[in-house]
Amino acid sequence: MAAQSLHDDVRERAVKTLGDYLYNEEQKKRAAREQEIKDQQRREEERLRHEKKLMDEEERLRALQAQTVPKLPPKPFESQPKPSPQSTTVAPSKGDATAAAQPAAAKPTSTPDTSSSGPVANDSSKSAFQTEPAKINGHVSPAAPRSAAPSPFAKPTASQPTNPFAPATAQKPATQAPAQVQPTKPPAVPDVDRYVQIHKNLKKLRALLTEHARTNPQLKKLMGEMRREIRKSLGQLTGGKGANKKQLESIKTILMSALNGQPPSPLIDPSSFVVEPREPVEGALHNEPQLPALFLYLMNQLGKAIINQFINECGASPRSADPVGVVTAQLFSAKEFLWRGQSLIDILMAKFRIVCPVVFGYRGSDKTEQGRLRLGWRKDGGAWISEQQHNDRMMGLGIGYASIALRGLLQEKFINFYGSAAVAALRRALVEFPNSAPKKTPGVMGLQVLAVMCKRDMGLDLGL
Incomplete structure (x- = not known):
C-alpha cells in the first residue's frame, strides 16, 4: 500500500509538472504570436507609409510631366534688317521661314494642295484601330478624328490607304515655309508602351483573320494545322x-x-506590329508595304509558343x-x-x-492589386495564383529572356x-544577395x- 501511495504521489506531481510546462509553453507561444502580429502590423504600417510616399512622388512627377514650357520664337536671321524705331510694322525678310504678318492684316486661309507631288505624310507606326491616344516621349497627344475605316481585307485602290490599320493620311498645305536644316537626332529608344499597343x-x-477564315474553310483548317505544328516543334527542342x-x-x-x-x-501592313516606322531598304527581300496576314499571325503564334515554353519548362530546368x-x-x-x-x-x-514587365524596368508591390498588375502577376479563375x-513563371521568363538577349547567362x-x-557577379547575385534578404521567400531560396x-554542374564554388 505504501508503494502504491508513493507511486500515485509521484504520478500526480509529474502530471502537475507537465501541466505547468504545457501552460507555460502555451503562454510563450501566445506571447510570441502577439509579438509576431505586432511586428507584422508595424511592417504593414511601414509599407503603407512607403507606398503613400511613392504615390505622392508619382503624383508630383505626373504634375511636372504635364507642365510645358512655351518655346521661344524663332531667332531671326542675322541678315534680317533691324526695324526702325519709327516703324510700327515689321517687314519679313525674303526666305524667312517664320515670316510674320502685319499687325493689322488678316491672316490668309491656306487650302490643301492636292496637286502636290511630294510624299504624303503618313505615320505608319500608328494603327487605325487604336483605342488609346498615342504617346510621344511620355506625353499623351489627342487622337486625330478618323473617317470611316475601309474593309481591312479589301483590295487596295488608288483612293484607299494601303494600310488598313493606319489612320487617314494628311495632305500638305498649298504654301510651305522653306525647310530649315535640323540637327541629326540620336537613335530613338523603343517606347515600352508601344509594345502594349502592338500586343x-x-x-x-x-480576330480579323479568324473572321475572314469563317468564309474560307481551307484557310481555317490550314491555319489551325500550322499553329499546332509550330507548337509541337518547339516542344520537341533538345540540347546538343x-x-x-x-x-x-x-x-x-x-x-x-x-x-x-x-x-x-489578306495583305496587311506590318507597320502596326513594329516599334519604329520603316522605309524600304536597298537589297532587302521584302520591301513591299504589305505582307500576308497569315504570316504575321503565325509569327505571333510562334512568339506565344516560345513564351509558353519558357514558362512551362525553363523555371525548373534553366x-x-x-x-x-x-x-x-x-x-x-x-x-x-x-x-x-x-x-x-x-512581336x-x-x-x-505583357507577361514579364520586370525585364522592362517595371516595379510594384506584391501586396496591392495595382502592384501585382504592374508585376505581371497572373490570375487563374478570377483569383491570383500563388x-x-x-x-516559377517569372524565373522561367527571366531565364528565357536571357537565353535570347544574353545568350547563356549561367x-x-x-x-x-x-x-x-563573372564569378564575382554570380557570387553577388546568388550568395550575398539572398543571404542578406530579411525574409527567406521562395524567390530568395531559388537563387x-x-x-x-553551379557547383554541381560546373564545379563552380561560389562560397555558400
Whole structure:
C-alpha cells in the first residue's frame, strides 16, 4: 500500500509538472504570436507609409510631366534688317521661314494642295484601330478624328490607304515655309508602351483573320494545322549541336508557305506590329508595304509558343532555355523573314512586355492589386495564383529572356567571356544577395538553389 501511495504521489506531481510546462509553453507561444502580429502590423504600417510616399512622388512627377514650357520664337536671321524705331510694322525678310504678318492684316486661309507631288505624310507606326491616344516621349497627344475605316481585307485602290490599320493620311498645305536644316537626332529608344499597343494590335489581327477564315474553310483548317505544328516543334527542342535541325526546318517551311501565299490570305501592313516606322531598304527581300496576314499571325503564334515554353519548362530546368533561345534567334533573324531589312522581333517583345514587365524596368508591390498588375502577376479563375507559381513563371521568363538577349547567362560562356568579373557577379547575385534578404521567400531560396547547381554542374564554388 505504501508503494502504491508513493507511486500515485509521484504520478500526480509529474502530471502537475507537465501541466505547468504545457501552460507555460502555451503562454510563450501566445506571447510570441502577439509579438509576431505586432511586428507584422508595424511592417504593414511601414509599407503603407512607403507606398503613400511613392504615390505622392508619382503624383508630383505626373504634375511636372504635364507642365510645358512655351518655346521661344524663332531667332531671326542675322541678315534680317533691324526695324526702325519709327516703324510700327515689321517687314519679313525674303526666305524667312517664320515670316510674320502685319499687325493689322488678316491672316490668309491656306487650302490643301492636292496637286502636290511630294510624299504624303503618313505615320505608319500608328494603327487605325487604336483605342488609346498615342504617346510621344511620355506625353499623351489627342487622337486625330478618323473617317470611316475601309474593309481591312479589301483590295487596295488608288483612293484607299494601303494600310488598313493606319489612320487617314494628311495632305500638305498649298504654301510651305522653306525647310530649315535640323540637327541629326540620336537613335530613338523603343517606347515600352508601344509594345502594349502592338500586343493589342496582334489581338485584333487574330480576330480579323479568324473572321475572314469563317468564309474560307481551307484557310481555317490550314491555319489551325500550322499553329499546332509550330507548337509541337518547339516542344520537341533538345540540347546538343544540330539536334534541332528537323524542328527548325519544319517551322521555317510553315512560315515560308504562309509568306508565299499558301494558303492565300489578306495583305496587311506590318507597320502596326513594329516599334519604329520603316522605309524600304536597298537589297532587302521584302520591301513591299504589305505582307500576308497569315504570316504575321503565325509569327505571333510562334512568339506565344516560345513564351509558353519558357514558362512551362525553363523555371525548373534553366538549361532547357538554351535550345529555345537559339531557335528563336535563328528564326527571327533569318533574312527571308525580315521586313525592310529588320527583324519582326517586336512581336515577341510585345508579349514579353505583357507577361514579364520586370525585364522592362517595371516595379510594384506584391501586396496591392495595382502592384501585382504592374508585376505581371497572373490570375487563374478570377483569383491570383500563388506566390510560388508566380515566382516559377517569372524565373522561367527571366531565364528565357536571357537565353535570347544574353545568350547563356549561367552557362560556361558567361564565365569564359567575363572571367573573374563573372564569378564575382554570380557570387553577388546568388550568395550575398539572398543571404542578406530579411525574409527567406521562395524567390530568395531559388537563387540559392542556382548557386548549388553551379557547383554541381560546373564545379563552380561560389562560397555558400
